[in-house]
Amino acid sequence: EPEVTQTPSHQVTQMGQEVILRCVPISNHLYFYWYRQILGQKVEFLVSFYNNEISEKSEIFDDQFSVERPDGSNFTLKIRSTKLEDSAMYFCASSEAYQEAFFGQGTRLTVV
């Protein structure tokens, strides 16, 4: 069964460092998303991406964040200068048009 894959599963980084979280969406999907979940809390929308551009972003997705689809298969989330409060699980998701979204297993980001 096709699935969304994310790497790495766990990333530890120093405060102020840049991190790149990687995702391979399901191959025929057109919409891509990043969400985050701080431990024990709700899943929060960060950004959606369609047709090679950001279609919507939340107030969390400030200038420190960026997304990119560098090739036909990968979808990345970059955090330029990490803060302690960026520690969370980051989930990538993808969907076909007018269909439900499927989530990856997540990357646990720990900022120290």
Place this chain on the structure above:
Amino acid sequence: QQQVKQSPQSLIVQKGGISIINCAYENTAFDYFPWYQQFPGKGPALLIAIRPDVSEKKEGRFTISFNKSAKQFSLHIMDSQPGDSATYFCAAFTYSSASKIIFGSGTRLSIRP
């Protein structure tokens, strides 16, 4: 208003009982209402979903009831099993170039053997 309100925050049900989780929304532009199941350390997994033109959808032990006029929907888990113990999120989704999924706050379900 983009919120989806979910209750209860936590729920304990005896094995074999019925688990019921409720959600309410305000934005009538939502096109699709999925429920996600999440186990610790895992991503949300799609469980069942419904469109607003349908009042009920059943898949195995899982049923969504949808009340469009009240802008409410609920998940019923029949014959609840210990393996159903997880966090459940209701969500609402819009189909558009600006599509995104809005999640409820989650319900931590525990099924007692």
